Amino acid sequence: xxxxxFDYERAESVDHAIELLGSDEEAKILxxxxxxxxxxxxxxxxxxxxxxxxxxxxxxxxxxxxDAMVIxxxxxxxxxxxxxxxxxxxxxxxxxxxxxxxxxxxxxxTIGGSVAHADxxxxxxxxxxxxxxxxxxxxxxxxxxxxxxxxxxxGLFEPDLAPDEVLVQIRVPRHTGGWSYLxxxxxxxxxxxxxxxxxAANGSGPTVALTNMGDxxxxxxxxxxxxxxxADPATAAQLAAEGTSPPSDAFGSAEYRxxxxxxxxxxxxxxxxx
Amino acid sequence: xxxxxxxxxxxxxxxEVEPRQLLVYFLREGLGLTGTNVGCDTSSCxxxxxxxxxxxxxxxxMLAVQADGRRVTTIExxxxxxxxxxxxxxxxxxxxxxxxxxxxxxxxAATSYLEENASPSETEVRQALEGNLCxxxxxxxxxxxxxxxxxxxxxxxxxxxxxxxxxxxx
Ligand SMILES: Cc1cc2nc3c(=O)[nH]c(=O)nc-3n(C[C@H](O)[C@H](O)[C@H](O)COP(=O)(O)OP(=O)(O)OC[C@H]3O[C@@H](n4cnc5c(N)ncnc54)[C@H](O)[C@@H]3O)c2cc1C
Ligand code: FES
Ligand code: FES
Numbered sequence: 001x002x003x004x005x006f007d008y009e010r011a012e013s014v015d016h017a018i019e020l021l022g023s024d025e026e027a028k029i030l031x032x033x034x035x036x037x038x039x040x041x042x043x044x045x046x047x048x049x050x051x052x053x054x055x056x057x058x059x060x061x062x063x064x065x066x067d068a069m070v071i072x073x074x075x076x077x078x079x080x081x082x083x084x085x086x087x088x089x090x091x092x093x094x095x096x097x098x099x100x101x102x103x104x105x106x107x108x109x110t111i112g113g114s115v116a117h118a119d120x121x122x123x124x125x126x127x128x129x130x131x132x133x134x135x136x137x138x139x140x141x142x143x144x145x146x147x148x149x150x151x152x153x154x155g156l157f158e159p160d161l162a163p164d165e166v167l168v169q170i171r172v173p174r175h176t177g178g179w180s181y182l183x184x185x186x187x188x189x190x191x192x193x194x195x196x197x198x199x200a201a202n203g204s205g206p207t208v209a210l211t212n213m214g215d216x217x218x219x220x221x222x223x224x225x226x227x228x229x230x231a232d233p234a235t236a237a238q239l240a241a242e243g244t245s246p247p248s249d250a251f252g253s254a255e256y257r258x259x260x261x262x263x264x265x266x267x268x269x270x271x272x273x274x
Numbered sequence: 275x276x277x278x279x280x281x282x283x284x285x286x287x288x289x290e291v292e293p294r295q296l297l298v299y300f301l302r303e304g305l306g307l308t309g310t311n312v313g314c315d316t317s318s319c320x321x322x323x324x325x326x327x328x329x330x331x332x333x334x335x336m337l338a339v340q341a342d343g344r345r346v347t348t349i350e351x352x353x354x355x356x357x358x359x360x361x362x363x364x365x366x367x368x369x370x371x372x373x374x375x376x377x378x379x380x381x382x383a384a385t386s387y388l389e390e391n392a393s394p395s396e397t398e399v400r401q402a403l404e405g406n407l408c409x410x411x412x413x414x415x416x417x418x419x420x421x422x423x424x425x426x427x428x429x430x431x432x433x434x435x436x437x438x439x440x441x442x443x444x
Contacts, residue, residue, distance in 0.1 A: 001315050008276055008293030008339050037335050102405025107329045188404035
């Protein structure tokens, strides 16, 4: 399968990318291409131009900035998974990056691409939602804005990004307390049928977020409230599917996913709170 | 058309390509390096695995323009001076292939992994190869081959002997 023809330009800087995007409404950013190229091969996406940002300097670093770990948008899953800074200060992010696809996918795919693609079946967005991460976005005229994960994922493949904006950084608060990310899949390299991120005592109380249980990553608010009111994990987990709208597909019905989410939330909470 | 310059198996290659040309077709059709196979064409099977700057990637899901200025190694670049690469040798010794279709991708994925982890456990080898499917389902001997290549003195000969008899099948 060969994608439809498109123009290709390589951006020298973030501002150059923004300028190139601004000159063509149908242009799209290319980072690793591991979500975009499969869609283009199936002609589910037909951008007129790809603006390749993969060679832009300064977007592939991970740094410890006291209040937050700052991850450049172009950091590959492989480097997130193997980052000493993240393993020490926010191990759930490193662990989850290592659960994505397979090693070859992780050598190419980027955290920024995963976030900007806003696929509700993706693993990292769920973890970033649970952590309360912040997305740093740059637009025309050098303007930057910050968006919390809770607002950034607006719907199915719908990030809070204008066509001429670039996601430059992801700021992740330090979290060294108990955590768990459980991903249930049938075959080793598959996407999650359902995934669960659980954090013990993050600020107010335990936090739980779900992968592939709706049109975006979702907080399991009913579970969190029950835990806050003193319920034990097994009881609280029964509320996992409240407020969700999971998809039905060849791998599992919505009903199956609802049941699965309860089991996984219980296990994730037990791990995180152990 | 866009000009690309890629170092393929140590040789500088330049060409005019359409931006939509996938790396695997650049290698196979542009350069005649047909050792890299296309199985699924959807980034699932790993038979198109090559190294870009020494790391395994799926060349059916990368554009040739993305490899511009970088170093690509294909299965053709593994043997040197008439000598098989130790991983190829281990696949041969352990009968790590049946029809051979998945083999170039398996060899490329496995060598990339050993660069990262020189003495993996069996479980780690299986996990490292999760993106590579073998339709002949010859996984047992593939895993043995990779363990053998990693440390022949530790497990290799014993496994080779058990599988192939004292002559090692070679
Ligand atoms: C075989 C396979 C298995 C996979 N399995 C999993 C899995 O189990 N779990 C999982 O979570 N993911 C999985 N993925 C997806 C993988 O994580 C992708 O790498 C990732 O989703 C996209 O990153 P990318 O850098 O390749 O982005 P691209 O494909 O280059 O871009 C994706 C989208 O984001 C936009 N974009 C990219 N970067 C930016 C930016 N900085 N600013 C603004 N917009 C941007 C692009 O325009 C495009 O619309 C898998 C992919 C493959 C091919
Ligand atoms: S042909 Fe590339 S992964 Fe199957
Ligand atoms: S040996 Fe036949 S596909 Fe693996």
